[in-house]
Structures are given as C-alpha cells and as structure tokens.
Amino acid sequence: MSSHSSILCVANWPSDVGYAWWLMESYWVKISELYQASYTTIIAYPQINTVPAEIANSDIELVNFDFRATTISRVIENINFIKKHNVKVIYLSDYGAADITYALYRLAGVEKIIVHDHTPGLRTKPKGLKKFLKLCIVNMPLIKVDAAFGATDYVKRRLQDVSCVAPSRCYSIQNGIDFSPNQLIREPHPLSAKLPKDKKIIVTASRANKYKGIEFALDVVAELVNRRGLDNFVYLFCGDGPDLAHFKEYAKQRGIESYCYFPGRVEKVQQLFKNCHIAFHPSNGEVGYSLAILEYMASELPVVVPDNPSVCLATRDKQSGQVYKDKDKERAAEALALYLEDEQMRVTHGKVGKSDVIEKYTLTSTHTALENAFLNVVRR
Numbered sequence: 001m002s003s004h005s006s007i008l009c010v011a012n013w014p015s016d017v018g019y020a021w022w023l024m025e026s027y028w029v030k031i032s033e034l035y036q037a038s039y040t041t042i043i044a045y046p047q048i049n050t051v052p053a054e055i056a057n058s059d060i061e062l063v064n065f066d067f068r069a070t071t072i073s074r075v076i077e078n079i080n081f082i083k084k085h086n087v088k089v090i091y092l093s094d095y096g097a098a099d100i101t102y103a104l105y106r107l108a109g110v111e112k113i114i115v116h117d118h119t120p121g122l123r124t125k126p127k128g129l130k131k132f133l134k135l136c137i138v139n140m141p142l143i144k145v146d147a148a149f150g151a152t153d154y155v156k157r158r159l160q161d162v163s164c165v166a167p168s169r170c171y172s173i174q175n176g177i178d179f180s181p182n183q184l185i186r187e188p189h190p191l192s193a194k195l196p197k198d199k200k201i202i203v204t205a206s207r208a209n210k211y212k213g214i215e216f217a218l219d220v221v222a223e224l225v226n227r228r229g230l231d232n233f234v235y236l237f238c239g240d241g242p243d244l245a246h247f248k249e250y251a252k253q254r255g256i257e258s259y260c261y262f263p264g265r266v267e268k269v270q271q272l273f274k275n276c277h278i279a280f281h282p283s284n285g286e287v288g289y290s291l292a293i294l295e296y297m298a299s300e301l302p303v304v305v306p307d308n309p310s311v312c313l314a315t316r317d318k319q320s321g322q323v324y325k326d327k328d329k330e331r332a333a334e335a336l337a338l339y340l341e342d343e344q345m346r347v348t349h350g351k352v353g354k355s356d357v358i359e360k361y362t363l364t365s366t367h368t369a370l371e372n373a374f375l376n377v378v379r380r
Contacts, residue, residue, distance in 0.1 A: 126164065151175055
C-alpha cells in the first residue's frame with residue numbers, strides 16, 4: 001500500500017483516443033500540476049497504447065486498469081486498487097451522480113468523489129414521486145458525489161433539474177479551445193488541395209452517427225440544389241463512424257453526390273477549416289454546444305445550428321451565425337443560402353464568432369474554472 005495519497009482520474013477509453021478526449025486529458029494534467037505537492041495523480045486507462053504527449057511529459061502515473069464497476073468481482077478489484085494506491089480523490093467522466101459503489105469506495109479510504117458530465121442531449125425533468133425519490137437517492141450520504149461538473153452551463157442546469165443534484169455541489173466547467181500562438185500558426189492542411197477553389201465549402205465535423213443529424217444535412221443540401229438552384233458550394237463532412245457508408249449512399253439516393261465530399265476521419269481538422277466558408281452543425285444533441293462548434297467559430301466560420309438548446313448555446317442568432325427551427329429543412333436551407341449569397345454577412349458573422357470564442361471559450365478560462373472548482377472541493 002502506498003503511503004502517499006493519490007488522486008485517481010478514470011479514463012473510459014484507451015490512451016490513444018485523444019482525438020475525441022484531448023480536453024479531458026488537459027484537465028488531468030492541470031490537476032496534477034495543481035496538487036503535485038500533496039497528491040500523486042494517477043490515470044487508470046482500460047488500455048494503454050500510444051500516450052498523448054502532454055500526459056507523457058507530465059508527472060502523472062499511468063496504470064493499465066479498467067475501473068468500470070460492471071460486476072461484483074470488478075468492484076472488489078476497484079476497492080483493492082484504491083487501498084493499494086491510497087486513493088483519496090476519484091475524478092470520473094460521465095458516471096452517475098449517486099451509486100452504491102461510491103459508499104464502498106469511501107469505506108476503502110476515498111474522501112472525495114467528483115463526476116464530470118460530458119453526455120449530450122435533452123432530458124426530461126422528473127416530476128412528482130419520481131422527482132422525490134430521485135432527490136432522496138442523489139443526495140443520500142455516502143452514495144452521493146461530492147461534486148458534479150458540467151461541460152457547459154447547460155449541463156450544469158441539467159444536473160440540477162434532471163439529475164436532482166443539489167446546486168451547491170454543481171459546477172460549470174465550460175468547454176474551451178486553445179488559442180495559444182503555437183495553435184494558431186498552422187501549415188496548409190493536406191486535404192485543402194482536394195477542395196474546389198471556385199466553390200464555397202459548407203463543413204460539418206462530427207462522428208458519423210445518425211444522431212449527429214447528417215441525413216438531415218444531406219436533405220438540406222438537396223433543398224439548396226433542387227429547390228433553390230444553388231450550385232456554388234460543396235458539402236464537406238469530416239468524420240468517421242458506423243454510419244459513414246450509409247451517408248454516402250444516402251447522398252447518391254438524393255442525387256447530390258457530386259456536391260458532397262466524405263474524406264472520413266480528418267486529423268487536425270481545425271487546420272482544414274481555414275479553407276472552408278460556412279459551418280453547419282445539425283446535431284440532435286450536444287452539451288449545449290460542441291468543441292467542433294467552438295473550432296468553427298475560432299476559424300471565423302459563421303455557424304448554422306438548430307434551436308435545440310443542447311446544441312445552439314454558443315451561437316448568437318444573426319450575429320455569429322443562424323439558428324433555425326429544429327428539423328425545419330426549409331429554414332436551414334434559407335440560413336445556408338444567406339451565407340452563400342451574401343459575402344459581407346458571412347465574413348462579418350464569422351469575425352463576431354471568433355471574438356466570442358476569445359472572450360468566453362478559451363482553454364485558459366476553462367482551466368481556471370476547473371482549478372477553482374477543484375479547490376472548493378479538495379483542499380491542497
């Protein structure tokens with residue numbers, strides 16, 4: 001058993017999936033720096049492959065250990081791990097706000113349990129007896145978390161209204177992106193040569209999953225071509241996933257394959273945004289907004305999004321983008337057509353979006369919020 005206290009950061013993904021989780025990994029590094037004098041910071045990965053450079057260059061201790069409590073034997077293994085490493089703080093991603101296993105972990109020596117919610121989408125608020133029971137469970141000693149972090153203000157409100165976590169235990173750690181000079185100086189992206197120079201590029205960057213609304217986006221492209229007669233654009237979808245082949249076939253069925261480009265997964269995708277003109281993010285649910293939306297805005301792309309509050313909260317309608325009624329193809333096509341036809345509006349809204357990101361959504365501000373929240377919960 002270790003004599004030095006530890007903070008355990010639990011990863012739900014292998015170490016080489018930083019493409020999607022780089023922000024969370026930056027949080028772990030920040031925690032390590034914040035508590036280096038009093039705690040050893042450990043990351044438990046279910047599988048260690050290539051380790052992100054930022055983590056490899058930190059003082060974090062990496063352990064190949066799957067912390068998911070899926071069986072009784074797994075829970076026992078977790079308890080033994082906690083005792084072996086003298087874990088005093090557990091920092092979890094996308095776990096519940098209350099769980100019977102938390103009581104067992106506390107009996108093994110854990111003093112603080114924090115969950116960070118990045119899960120997307122709208123939820124239904126509980127009412128009546130269901131709300132009463134939820135309030136009792138989520139605020140019960142030992143099984144409740146000491147703090148719940150939301151990836152945006154929207155998620156923080158959802159933790160309070162839907163999960164029924166006490167407001168005093170909820171914190172907003174706004175998603176943010178890196179605006180350091182090293183991130184802003186970029187070479188041309190290899191794919192940029194494949195994009196037509198005489199067309200406007202409408203871009204979506206997301207997982208190739210039907211939940212992301214890509215079928216709807218293709219319907220809107222068909223609306224622009226077939227009903228509005230526009231041919232001065234290409235729709236670029238950057239991302240891979242289970243439904244990518246289906247989206248390609250769907251574009252063929254709609255007769256718009258010549259207007260669409262599906263390169264699959266694109267590394268350093270924000271670098272490619274410099275060669276794009278408009279961002280279209282028709283997702284059915286995010287956490288208030290996605291990191292991709294912030295990256296569009298940072299690249300001076302006006303953003304077209306649905307009025308779904310789990311998607312549109314970073315976009316100011318008719319200022320940094322256009323917000324259309326959710327699932328309304330005609331309104332979405334109208335919003336895109338405005339930017340295809342009005343160059344001055346497109347440029348102006350793009351500049352406003354970049355200004356908004358610099359003011360509200362930088363990595364520096366999100367790290368500051370994380371530090372303040374942690375210090376409120378865990379003393380140094």
